[in-house]
Amino acid sequence: MAVYESRPWLRKALKPAALMLALSLTLGLGSLPLCQAQNAAGSGQAKPDPLLAEAQEALRLKDKKRAAAAASAAIEQAHPLAPWMDYWQLGLRLNEATQPELEAFYGRWPGSYVEDRLRNDWLLELGRRRDWPNFAADYPRFQMRDDREVACYGLLTEHLAGRKVLDAARSAWLAQRDGDDGCHLLATTLYEAKQLNSADAWLKLRLAVEANKSRAARQAAALLGKPVELALAEIQDNPARYLARKAKGGARTHTELATLALMRVAAGDPAVAAELMSSRWQRELPGELDAWAWAQIGRQAAQKLGPEAADYFERALKLAEKNKQSLSWSDDTLAWSTRAALRSGRWPQALKSMELMTAAEQRDPSWQYWRARALLATAADGASGEALRAEARGLLQALASPWTFYGRLAAEDLGEKPALPAAPSPLSPAERGQAQGHAGLKRALLLIDRGLRNEGVREWNYSLRGLNDRSLRAAAQEACEREIWDRCINTSERARGEFDLSQRYPAPHARELLAKSREAGIDPAYVFGLIRQESRFVMDARSHVGASGLMQVMPATARWTAKKIGLDFRPELMTDRDFNIKIGTHYLKLVLDDFGGSMAMAAAAYNAGPGRPRRWREGATLDAAIWVENIPFTETRDYVKKVLTNASIYAPLLGDSSARGGSLRARLGGQIGPKEDDKQP
Structure with missing residues (x-):
């Protein structure tokens, strides 16, 4: 309680129902030695390490002699990162290495991540050398198999x-x-x-x-x-030129090549490919390729959200059924066939497309959910449709879960409120000690502390193999207490039977995030949900396209938003926590208002830019869940699902006890369609 009393902002910023979450995090950080608390990985400041710096510079320059000398010194000094320096030096000369040298390396670092990663590299080298005896001897020892x-x-x-x-x-x-x-x-x-x-x-x-x-x-x-x-x-x-000048029917080689050309035309303009099919090629292609070509035209039209996509797929499915041959379409094509059918309200066609997927794909929660919805939509009234309704209810009940997009939708469709589980029993000192003494985890934490986050993450993930739920929680706690939030969250999520919400849904920077969210006039749970997906609360996170900080704001977006809200902008401010939060929350509010309060469209805009969801909302007015499933970009589709799910979980944790707060349906909204101003009179 002393920690709580010393932080009065907790009382002001959080509602009583949220204190358990914030207090548990504060207590966790308060129990750290001062050196660890100040060494939070989110700071992005690496500790100086001259020998490590020398090894890294040798690696950058591809200087084999310098790298070997640094590795030798590291081994002699028992440097805790000697395995990595040894890995770098041997990797630089792998194309001239011998099997005995590799065996010696394996012997120096048995059971470590670098042992198995170098084995992966060496197996690739042996394959390129066509050295099958050594490959066959080493391959059974490869652990990751990834x-x-x-x-x-x-x-x-x-x-x-x-x-x-x-x-x-x-x-x-x-x-x-x-x-x-x-x-x-x-x-x-x-x-x-x-x-x-x-x-x-x-x-x-x-x-x-x-x-x-x-x-x-x-x-x-x-x-x-x-x-x-x-x-x-x-x-x-130039596929169009090939079709016009060289393509012909007849022999299988000719029709296969024509099909490839039609696929390439469809990628640019599905309507042009459809016209080519109708005017000539549907008569010249054999049945299997006729169906394939129409399916590919449907796929491209569906990814462009064309209203004719379902018609193209319908033609393809009928041809495939007529041919009575085993279907060789990819699961990805069948997924787009399903989405096009959902978008056009053709529930029987959606069912047919899902039934043609591989067994593994059919088990995906997305298709389990939409199969249930399709069964409910196609079930006859009265007793004759009860069997389908019962099957649908069974699918929804099996899927219902508070943790996933379709799990929460399934629960809400059944009239249930997804309940968060009770906190698991505390970790024992022995369990904590086992994680603290784990060599791989310790090395991973040191790598991250030294600024080698990518290497640290790989070492960390490898070290989690074979850990049970309690051990995963103990490992996660080590990351949580060092504010390495991505490892904290991801590690805890691996546990299947224990659900520690303080690890899975932490609230770092709560005072600032709550204040800035309210200043911008936006739901704090939505902001927390977005940051959890954007950066996992890693302050120095930087994407491959240049987005920075907790809220992963692009420089141009930050400049535009700063001008909108009357804030000075300088590029160096992008990594300042408070500036990043302020810019991010105000930008999110701007796009949320632009999309009429639709959290789904605003999240899509935040990820893919506002121009795209403006186009994606055109056409028919759709159930919001169908609209989300039809987002053309896989990354953005997954992003929107996770942000809204996160927000639904954070809401009660942050004290929002309203029916809307924890409801995914409420956050999705009922329907999404053209903007009112764009509708025809």
Whole structure:
């Protein structure tokens, strides 16, 4: 209570129901030694470390001798980051390293992140060297198994050893999006062995063109011969000209190439591709490719939110059903088929599209929810529709959860209020001590403290493997108390049976955020929800496009907003916490007002710029959840879902006990459509 009394702003800034959250965080920070409290990673100030700086400079310059000397000194001095300096020096000369050198490295740092990461790098090197005996010996020791190219090399060694790998190899190859040596070599070997055939190669080529992955497309074309490679180059350069001058029907090669050209035309203008299909190509393409081409036209139209997208998909689905062949469309295409059907209110078509997805994709919460909604929409009145309604209720009940967008929607659709769980039992000193003594976690914290956040995050995540819920919470608490909020949140979220809200939904900078939110006239829970998604409360966060600070504001946006609200702007202020919060909250308020108070559209605008959601709201007026699911950008779609879910969870934690505060439906709003001023009289 002494800590609370010494911070009177807590009493003024927070409602009583919020004190538990803020007080728990304050107590946690208050229990830190002063040196740790001042060493919060959010400060972005790295401690000087001359030997580490020397190793980093050698790495930057690719100076092998300097790097080796720094690593040797680090090992001799038992520097806590010696494993990383050793990793850097050996990585610089990996192309000339030998297996005994790697074994010695593994022996120096057994069980560490750098051991497994260097093994990953070495396996790639062995694959490029075609050193299959050493690859086969080292690969079983690879722990992360998160590199698809290494996995393809691994399958190739299995094939060379005489084991049957076709199904796994075909799946890995088709799932590979970007071209690489490992998967291409695997496919080439199996193609030459006549285990993969030309139909497989054409499918891979179509999937690569669909995903706009030019290297993967060229590699698939290489399997089919030089004429196909040359034709693909022409199609990529000018598909309309290829269709007008060279494309023809008849043999499979000709119709496949015409289909690729139609896909490329559709990417630029789906209506032009649809006209080409109607006027000629739907008569010349075989049934499977006819359906594929219409589906691709539908996909491109759906991503542009064209009202005709559902018609294109309907034609494709009917052709696919008529052909009675197993469907080879990607889950991504079927997802857009579903979204187009939802947008146009065609519930049976949405059901059909979802049923054609792979079993794994059908289990995604998005499609579980929309399947339930589609079943309810298509169920007949009375007793004859009760079976479908019962199935829908079962899906919603299984999905209901306070933690996810569709989980909260499912609960609210059932008339339930998603309840947050009670706090778990406190961590014991032994549990805390185990986390504090974990070598990998300690090294990760030191890396972050030294300004090597990316390396620290990778070491941290690797160290979490195999930890149970209690151990994850203990690890998360180490990050929380050092104000490394992204690791605090993400680590706690890994726990499946224990839900520590003070870790998962912390409220750092509460005094400033609450004050600035109210000054701007915006819901604090919405601001907290947005920051949790934007920066995870990391003050020195900087995106790849230049957005900075807690609220990830772009410099041009900050300058414009500052002028709007009469605030001086200087670029160096972007990383000032209070300035960043003030600019961010006022900008969010400006876009919220511009979109009539729609939190969904304002969040989309904050992520993708206001011009895009202005276009996305055009057309039919939609259920707000359908509008969100149809956001064309995957990143923005996911962002909006998470910001609104976060806000719904923060609201009760910040003392908002109103029915609207914790309701996701209320935050979504009922419908989204054209702005009133834009509607035709």
